[in-house]
Amino acid sequence: MIKRLEPVLIQYTETRLGTASGHSLTVFLCLLAGLAWAVHAADADEHLQVLRDSCAGCHGRADPEAGFSVTGLSTSVAGADLEGWQKIREMVSLGDMPPPDAGPIAVEQKKQLLKWLDSELTAAGYELPDLSLPQNGNRVDHDALFSGEHIGPAYTSSRLWRISPEIYLRFAATIDMARKLNAPLTSTGDHGFRDYSYLYADQAAIRTLMQNCKRAAATLVYGRVARVKNKSGSARRNPGGRENSRHPLFRSFAVGQGPPGESELNAVIAYAFEFLLERPPTKLELARYRDEFLTPNLELAGRDAALTGFLTTMMMSPEFLFRMEVGLGRVLPDGRRWLSPREVAYAVSYTLFDYLDAQILKAAEEGKLATRADVEREFRRMLTSSDRRVRAPAGKNFWPTGKGAGITSPRLMETGHPRLLRFFRQYFGYVAAPDVFKDDSRHDGKLNAWDLVRDADWFVLRALKDDRNVLKVLLTSDRYFVNSRANRKPIRENRVYNLDGPVERPDQGGLSQVPIAMPEGQRAGMLTHPAWLVAHSGNFETDPVRRGRWIREKLLAGIVPDIPIGVAAQLPDEPKQTLRQRFAIVNRSECWRCHRKMNPLGNPLEAYDDFGRYRTDHLVTQDDHVIASEFEAYSRLRKVTWRDSHSRGHPEEEFRSRPVDVSGEITGSGDAELDGKVDGPVQMMHRLAASPRVRQCFVRHVFRFWMGRNETLPDSPTLIAMDSAYVKSGGSFQELMVALVTSDSFLLRK
């Protein structure tokens, strides 16, 4: 604090006391500094008193909990106890301390304490967590966001947003490239949403981009690689040949003779601008591309190479590869600026599609995209229809999360809004199911993770189509799509869903299929869906920690710190214990501090094995070894297939059973109605789905995905508007989206 006062003092003394003698200046400074120190000490004492009152019960002088005492802390944060103060900040800000049974610090006191700590720690050189990073999204105080006390003004910083891999791939498909391009613009790791606006195209990506551009240029100029039939009748690509050029202007330019005149050059530049950037070039741009690029390279290398080079520069330009959200529209008195109509057209198009919607661009050009009402009108139109002529290309390769994962027909999407489904895939994370390796010997082919993902996709799309109580349906419905991939075939059985015998299909399959009721009392929403359960499991076992963490972070807006460095997280190897029994090891206080946030939430999901099959009992071998799943009991241990095993008698003859403990508890959620013990997954999910806190947390995630950034306190009005639009409309996801797209956060920049 002294440090921060100094520059002000000096400035003050220099301006006001410029004529005073050096001596008196020094005295004055000393006096002021002394005063500052006194203020500082008083601050520190006050905050220390808060800590003593709330913490010293456990963290007192004699034998303190976790070896940490607050009583001996020096009041100087920057001193020897810096580390201790950092710990206190983390514990208090995350709400980890004081623990529930110790009584909380009063809200105002906590606020002041954190404010003081933040400024002291920053002055001491400690870096506070960067709230813009995806993993820190939940650090913004949830209650403050929805309390209504923050009234903005909401805006998003001016920004460039690298286009997503999907937008890039779709462009390739649009120009009719025979093979898909490599999407070099890979996104962040696994932590939550993958496309944040702070990402940039890195160095390694550029070489690939350049190669892509050459290929794309060849396609633009000469058409796609030709296919001819070879002797055996199968299609084969014609070596070197290309066909179906869609851009005669490029083609005639490339094959033309002699040096082109100025008008020919202008025409080709203007055409490229219109096609690639959807706008005419400015005079300056026209001259630059013509005189500084095309003309010299024409002389150097001829028409074909110059044109390819030119198209490459266009397709490598920032305007092509980044979404521009600078805020070029009108300026408000408080300094915020509207997105220009053109910027709005792009931003709104990309909320639903991976391409620019032609109609909204037209509206922008005609001056019909100037108000919020205009934006709403266009967005609602796009929600209910999409231009079939520019529909995303059908084909599994288009869906970039993996072969077979995708919905091969975009018709399934009703309106073809790929980004809606993408949000739910990334939010729930069920699409990772095929990444979790389960050895064949453990399930005898019973698990097809891609099929499960697709079933889950259908589950989401159905909820979106109905558009009523979307979140509640997704968290509690026990009507799933099963074997949705198998077109029009009867559902034989699917043991992962506990459908152990043939099931009549109530529909014709395919696009018309309807969900099927699961066996009663077993399932409730996505978190009990096998795709989600497999995606959040280990190779051999369930994973109550990861599952609990998911609930804590994605439904309760809580934070679980990463596993501390130096902790070897290892469960005891005890084959006679269930996983839950083995997890008793985390009840030790140093583990429990974090694990209490996860395990009690994940434990009810022990009602399913690591393949997602519902169970009431663990199977146990004669020598008392616990078997992870029923599938394993059949296929690995008996070395027979499931089908055979039935003819050879029931497994009970060989295995004993032990009941599964599915009790759990919701704690520290910040919603008193929500907290409390639960006795099973179905009860837990229904209670979660009824909570406003969970709904609001969901709203926060929607905001993050579509804004490409974390929410901040000034975004509070936007979040509240989204939440209330959703509630008022009876749980319509579309209304929630309308509220977002017409908000200040979405439309204003600064």
Next chain:
Amino acid sequence: MEHPLSRRKALHNACAGLAVAPFLQGIAARAADQSGRTPKRFVFVVRANGILPTELQPQGLESLVRPRGARLSQKKLITAPLKDHSLSRGLAPLEPWRHQVTVLQGLSGRMANESHGAGYGALGACRGAKGGAPPTTPTVDGLLSRSFNTPFAHLGLAMEEIGPQVVYTGLFAAAAKKPLPCYADPMTAYQDLFGSVVTDRQLKAAAAVDRNVLDFMVSDINRFRATLPGVEKEKLEHYLEGFRSLKAQGEKLRAMKKQLTAAAPDLTDDFRSDVEIERLKAHFQLATSALIGGLTQVVSIRADHLGLRLTGLGLGSKTVHQIGHMIEGEKGGSGGEKFDNGMGEFATRERIMNFHMQQIASMAKQLEAVPEEDGTMLDNTVILYLSDHGEKHHSNCFEWPMVALGTAGGALKAGQYIHVPGWGEDRHNTIAHAYVSLLQAAGIEQDQFGQPDLTLPSSIDQTGPLSAWMS
């Protein structure tokens, strides 16, 4: 460049008799390895369809393997010097280097087992990625490439139908989620590798346009950047940096003009051929020239893939996959289908492998012609030939036969047959052991690689190198 001219001259003289004479100054890589150690080079040749154990089996040792993923309950490690055994017919082109050859049998790769090919698992000893999923760990070539400082850390070359210039094969990865690209079109590779020294007028012009594109982009982005607020400026700075480094790489290559001119391959018709195996020849020539020119120390070549037709080898219109199904001596597939001329599966496989081996032999011959330290460039190289999928077309990866040529500077033992104990037996080895050997041969102190085979008994140590291979 610490190499005296006299040495260069000596090299020149030493190799003057060879038709491939101009690339004699195989000195660049030495210069590129700033540590001053003799550079080591690693070449991986990966093909599809699995390799039958019998395809590699030296003569006189046939009784140790069966054609179809034998899973003989081999209990003990068997080694035999190759000086007593001629190489198999498929490997015959390598006879002149028999003392440099190592045949590896009995390694398993269960952790990578996927149907029809292990993808990144083959060189990653990790779970084989299915359906275009991104890699989860680096593959061994990707890991090796990280420790060398050459203009191209990793050179990937892939057989593909005519069309794409660059492909991601799903076989090679620099790190998790970072697949390595491969040149599919030899001409594109040629331009990127040797474009700075080409004499062909048209190619020269194309290279000049490429340079102009980079220059124009840098000025274009700079201009645009000036209009942006602070944070966003930084984002573009990264983008700009990428272009600058590409430019820098171009300049680096132009600075290597002399040695690149010497090493650049003749632009034969192979480079533009529509016959598959001619383009494969071009790929091998590019790889060899890049190694000699010091452009890279790690090369990965995908020699074929299941959807490809190997035109030029007299195999009609059959794809590699169809060839894989001409299964002889076992039920399933097309059950011993034969070509019209009576050529069955074994003979077809032999023909393909023979062709691959001719290319490897040609590479070895050229590397051998370049003296380095007390020996030749070949002495500091190891070429590993394997399939992306175990011991047969529909492999379960209980066995993964491989053959290696070279000792990587004496780090590896050569001229021997190594047959490790079968899967599940005591002291069994997996492909991960073999890859740790390569890493250690490169001086990378690593004891573990990829993911362990979780189905192996815990008594089997899955760390460390394949000790029988280490010298």
